[in-house]
Amino acid sequence: MPSSSPQRRRFLLAAPAAVAGVVALPAQARNACLVTDGDILGPFYRSGAKNMVKLAEAGVEGERLVLTGTVLRPDCKTPVVGATVDFWHCDHKGAYDIKTPDEKIAPENFRFRAMAQTDQNGRFVFDTVIPGRYGIPPGLEGFEAYAGQTRPAHFHLTVTHPIYLPLTSQIYLKGDPFIAKDPWARHSRLVMDVKKGGSGSTGAIDIVLANRPGQRRA
Numbered sequence: 001m002p003s004s005s006p007q008r009r010r011f012l013l014a015a016p017a018a019v020a021g022v023v024a025l026p027a028q029a030r031n032a033c034l035v036t037d038g039d040i041l042g043p044f045y046r047s048g049a050k051n052m053v054k055l056a057e058a059g060v061e062g063e064r065l066v067l068t069g070t071v072l073r074p075d076c077k078t079p080v081v082g083a084t085v086d087f088w089h090c091d092h093k094g095a096y097d098i099k100t101p102d103e104k105i106a107p108e109n110f111r112f113r114a115m116a117q118t119d120q121n122g123r124f125v126f127d128t129v130i131p132g133r134y135g136i137p138p139g140l141e142g143f144e145a146y147a148g149q150t151r152p153a154h155f156h157l158t159v160t161h162p163i164y165l166p167l168t169s170q171i172y173l174k175g176d177p178f179i180a181k182d183p184w185a186r187h188s189r190l191v192m193d194v195k196k197g198g199s200g201s202t203g204a205i206d207i208v209l210a211n212r213p214g215q216r217r218a
């Protein structure tokens with residue numbers, strides 16, 4: 001289970017200061033197990049995506065990517081079986097299948113939208129292309145203060161399960177220089193390392209769900 005190695009499951013606390021060498025964190029803090037942070041849903045979500053692995057057929061423009069996710073309990077090690085993952089992103093040029101948040105679109109015309117249920121190992125896989133960056137257009141309700149800013153490449157997803165707190169988040173790509181300037185990505189730990197391969201790239205990411213308030217610890 002390469003995406004669930006101890007290194008991948010554990011996140012660095014106070015990363016900016018620690019990386020800069022300003023604060024020497026104790027080993028216990030460096031290895032803390034933290035649930036995955038939420039991120040904005042964004043204005044381009046549509047419900048009704050089909051269950052499927054392949055979001056982009058052969059010939060679709062863009063760099064191929066097979067993304068493998070592992071959904072884990074709050075203990076950062078036990079797989080969550082049967083979680084529902086709803087996943088969407090723009091094309092390699094940064095365009096969604098809808099142009100405005102209020103545009104109507106039938107599910108049969110969806111592009112780069114899919115759902116999955118995690119398997120016995122907590123896994124889901126999507127075979128797609130790497131999305132492009134896009135600029136936040138002017139006049140987008142709720143995003144007026146960010147008009148003109150370029151969003152780093154990202155995948156959107158929600159993860160739901162009968163037991164744990166629902167999660168809405170975004171997966172960013174390690175090394176994207178636009179992460180540091182993005183009001184949402186710069187706070188995110190959900191940053192995936194993409195490995196180049198002969199027939200396309202691969203990436204793996206762990207997602208740790210949180211307990212609901214008052215829930216017994218997983």
Ligand SMILES: [Fe+2]
Nearest residue numbers: 042044154156
């Ligand atoms: Fe987006």
